Amino acid sequence: MNTALVSTLALAALLQASILDAAEHEHGAGHGAGHATQNAEQKPWGIPGDAAEATxxxxIRMNDQMRFVPDRLEVKAGETVRLVLHNDGxxxxEFVLGDKAQLxxxxxMMLQQPNMAHTGMYMLHVQPGEEGEVTWTFDRTGTFDFGCLIAGHYQAGMVGKVAVTQ
Structure with missing residues (x-):
């Protein structure tokens, strides 16, 4: 093989490994796994909070009618809120906090890969009859979204809004 071809193949393999590693980081082995070990990364809709500092x-209840109850929240900028998600269905x-474009x-992607698992401190799967928690500091003003991204649930209207005001 010529040297240029070997170099090109090596570069392609390296890029593919980097892409797969990034995908695994964002869509890891267990949805909600590793919350305690992840870094508190600033997102446009806030930053992970400490439950001990929640004000x-x-x-929030989730049901099989594909609804969150309540589906609207109002918080003050800088407020840390402990969100307890109850799956009544x-x-x-799942609960995923974000902005509309990201959701x-x-x-x-979830419609294309319904078994895709992912992790993040702003998302969590909740099994039937169980509950889970997300603690979030809403340090940016604006209107943000949350939804259940299980294939078909989001499309059926399982969404909500968070208004963060001064």
């Missing part, structure tokens, strides 16, 4: 707890549901894109 309030909000209970018989189906697996739309992720929901489309």
């Amino acid at each position: 309030r707890t909000v209970h 018989q189906l697996l549901h 739309d894109e992720h929901a489309a």
Whole structure:
């Protein structure tokens, strides 16, 4: 083989490995796994919070009618909120906090790969009859979104809004 071809193949393999590693990081082995070990990364909709510093707890129920109850939250900029997600249904549901563009894109990927698992401190799977928690500091003003990105749930209207005001 000529040297240029070997170099090109090596570069292609390196790039593919980097892409797969990045995909595994974002869509890892267990949805919600590793929350405690992840870095608190700033997102446009806020940053992971410490439950001990939460100023309030909000209970959100998820059901098989593809709804969150409540589906609208109002918080003050800088407020840390402990969100307790209750799955009242018989189906697996999830909570993913983000902005509409990010959720739309992720929901489309989930339709293509319904068994895709992912991790993040702003998302969590909740088994039927179970509950889980996300603690978030809403340090940016604006209107943000949350949804269940299980294939078909988001498209059926399982979404909500968070208004973060001064």
